[in-house]
Amino acid sequence: NAGVTQTPKFRILKIGQSMTLQCTQDMNHNYMYWYRQDPGMGLKLIYYSVGAGITDKGEVPNGYNVSRSTTEDFPLRLELAAPSQTSVYFCASKGSSYNEQFFGPGTRLTVL
Amino acid sequence: AQTVTQSQPEMSVQEAETVTLSCTYDTSESDYYLFWYKQPPSRQMILVIRQEAYKQQNATENRFSVNFQKAAKSFSLKISDSQLGDAAMYFCAYRSARGGSQGNLIFGKGTKLSVKP
Numbered sequence: 001n002a003g004v005t006q007t008p009k010f011r012i013l014k015i016g017q018s019m020t021l022q023c024t025q026d027m028n029h030n031y032m033y034w035y036r037q038d039p040g041m042g043l044k045l046i047y048y049s050v051g052a053g054i055t056d057k058g059e060v061p062n063g064y065n066v067s068r069s070t071t072e073d074f075p076l077r078l079e080l081a082a083p084s085q086t087s088v089y090f091c092a093s094k095g096s097s098y099n100e101q102f103f104g105p106g107t108r109l110t111v112l
Numbered sequence: 113a114q115t116v117t118q119s120q121p122e123m124s125v126q127e128a129e130t131v132t133l134s135c136t137y138d139t140s141e142s143d144y145y146l147f148w149y150k151q152p153p154s155r156q157m158i159l160v161i162r163q164e165a166y167k168q169q170n171a172t173e174n175r176f177s178v179n180f181q182k183a184a185k186s187f188s189l190k191i192s193d194s195q196l197g198d199a200a201m202y203f204c205a206y207r208s209a210r211g212g213s214q215g216n217l218i219f220g221k222g223t224k225l226s227v228k229p
Binding site for chain 1 (some may be wrong): 157
């Protein structure tokens with residue numbers, strides 16, 4: 001199993017550009033999450049999903065959108081990128097019966 | 113809302129010695145889970161240890177152990193026989209066990225651990 005994979009690993013965007021961060025898990029987990037980690041801080045929840053077709057906002061959703069059309073994929077969309085979105089983005093997944101969340105390797109995004 | 117506080121931004125330990133990282137949390141719930149994650153320079157989040165709040169026994173994983181004080185809402189991590197590979201950011205995290213919760217983690221700001229040879 002590959003676990004949780006994220007692409008790209010690094011990206012530089014200009015202000016106002018858009019992009020999609022990809023996240024895929026092959027563990028058949030129902031729960032998936034997007035977190036952001038700002039410098040010197042812990043991770044904060046952006047959006048989450050409890051299953052295909054079901055998504056909801058987390059603590060810091062502004063400027064982002066998500067979709068969950070399949071169990072495996074949970075892409076995060078940034079529209080009109082702003083410098084405040086410069087961060088490291090982590091995707092994670094969790095099975096219904098598990099306590100542990102499995103994290104992807106992260107995407108470092110810089111908005112200039 | 114639940115919060116997690118790590119009051120030590122940085123800690124240092126000599127190789128082979130023991131170090132304790134502090135974590136306190138605030139919650140009105142009685143059933144929850146607590147975690148310690150390690151984040152090395154590679155950025156990968158690695159689960160170190162977890163504790164179920166309903167268990168009185170402190171969790172242990174090899175050189176890592178916790179001191180869970182439920183009444184004091186304290187959850188410290190002890191690393192014994194510290195190794196150079198233990199150098200990393202350590203995050204304390206909380207997760208509700210309430211039925212219907214989304215299962216997300218609430219993180220502290222982290223403690224940067226340095227290990228001196």
